[in-house]
Amino acid sequence: MSALDAATAFAEGLFEELRVNTTDAPGITRAAYGAGEEFAHARVRAAGRELDLDEATDAAGNLYLTLAGTTPQLPGWILGSHMDSVPHGGNYDGAAGVLAGLAVVHALRQEGRRPERNLTVMVIRAEESTWFPVSYLGSRAAFGGLPREALEARRADSGLTLREHMERLGLDPEAVARGKAFLDPARIHGFIEVHIEQGPVLERAGVPLGLVTGIAGSFRYRHGRCLGAYGHSGAVPRAYRQDAVLGFAHLVAALETSWDGLEREGLGATITFGEVATDPVQHAFSKVPGEVGFCLDVRSESEGVLERLHAELMAHADGIAQRRGVRFEFGARTGSTPAILDPALRGELAQAAGRAGLRAIEMPSGAGHDTATFAAQGVPASLIFVRNQHGSHNPLEAMRMEDFAAAVRLLLAFLAGRPA
Structure with a gap:
């Protein structure tokens, strides 16, 4: 041998x-x-x-x-x-x-x-x-x-x-x-x-x-929340809803658009929402959801790309909050350098x-x-x-x-x- x-x-x-x-x-x-x-x-x-x-x-x-x-x-x-x-x-x-x-x-x-x-x-x-x-x-x-x-x-x-x-x-x-x-x-x-x-x-x-x-380096938010208002699923018209799930969904879609833009420019990154959940204590079949918890992991070999995505994340969150009557709490930011x-x-x-x-x-x-x-x-x-x-x-x-x-x-x- x-x-x-x-x-x-x-x-x-x-x-x-x-x-x-x-x-x-x-x-x-x-x-x-x-x-x-x-x-x-x-x-x-x-x-x-x-x-x-x-x-x-x-x-x-x-x-x-x-x-x-x-x-x-x-x-x-x-x-x-x-x-x-x-x-x-x-x-x-x-x-x-x-x-x-x-x-x-x-x-x-x-x-x-x-x-x-x-x-x-x-x-x-x-x-x-x-x-x-x-x-x-x-x-x-x-x-x-x-x-x-x-x-x-x-x-x-x-x-x-x-x-x-x-x-x-x-x-x-x-x-x-x-x-x-x-x-x-x-x-x-x-x-x-x-x-x-x-x-x-x-x-x-x-x-x-x-x-x-x-x-790749990263920035991470492990304890993010989208906060809206709970309501009856049949009694609250669309115009008056503060739906946390829809607010969060818009954030996901907006970051996907940012990712598309990076790739068109030949820049690399990954964006992952690894955990997403409504509050099991309060959520129900017939409730407009008032809270969604999530974590976010963004990675890139470029420090510039990371900072660009972070700035776009915050801008997206502010815009969605104003349009949909929700607010985002991201918690502590952690991460690493490329x-x-x-x-x-x-x-x-x-x-x-x-x-x-x-x-x-x-x-x-x-x-x-x-x-x-x-x-x-x-x-x-x-x-x-x-x-x-x-x-x-x-x-x-x-x-x-x-x-x-x-x-x-x-x-x-x-x-x-x-x-x-």
Whole structure:
């Protein structure tokens, strides 16, 4: 068995252990700072010990497993991703990047090779902001950049604060609040994250790997409301209605028109109303609805596009409010900044793919990834997508192991062919 085959089999066994132990039908659930993520970190930590890697954990619970290089004083490489998932999600989102890093180390061990620079597999906490309304929580904390107020954010399911969850796991939230950094950008030669593609582009193109050019930023409103007035469905004439559902529907249609305009100009964005609901306490078959709750997630690789869409959102809301006698409350705005990834590093990965006989195409990422945090710190950063057959954030999420092996092979070719 080749070193690559042995490394792939090693990773496949870990994927299966994760699946079995974090299944939450109909998918898997690894809540940030919860039982599933804890199991995943513990199992990866044990795998690091099997591979005789140096181990460290920072104040926020990020895990670092390091294969010492022959010249450890040089700035090192970091390979990694996150281990948390969305509720009832799939087994590969995030985990593929961590296990790809372990597979690279496994293959190097099998071949008796040591890289010149330290090679660290980073297991990042809490990337999925579905749990806490904070983008890139774990990776930002690693650089000492998580705001103190983020520790008071409450987890969506438990209602406990991030601080409370950290304390329950024996971590050090006060050090996080003080901005204590574990990572120093000057000591990082580069960061590479492997991740399943979360859309259909690679599968439809028949290509196993993607080299990502940039990562979209976002603005989000998680607790929006359209407020009108309740009334009898048969007794209130149209002219006197303050129908919250119709007001909200007009907002959706108006943003769709804005999106159309962007696309005509060749500009990219995504607009998603992921949750929409009338109030179950007050709504009824024979009532004009007086309230609609919603959340809004807008993403683009362009900061200018995000600001344009935000301005148009507010203008649409004001106009609809005046015309239909409703009002909009959007609540707190959260989001992230777009990231352009290092073109030189991406070029070297493309050359390594050519040497290894692997097909890879360049493409953007509409979803957020911890790679953006490293790029924002000035670290040369790259993101490799692996083909996925059924999208992401759902129980049908898929990844062929031969495609995973292609990503590991690419990393090995890159490390072998790159000068110090």
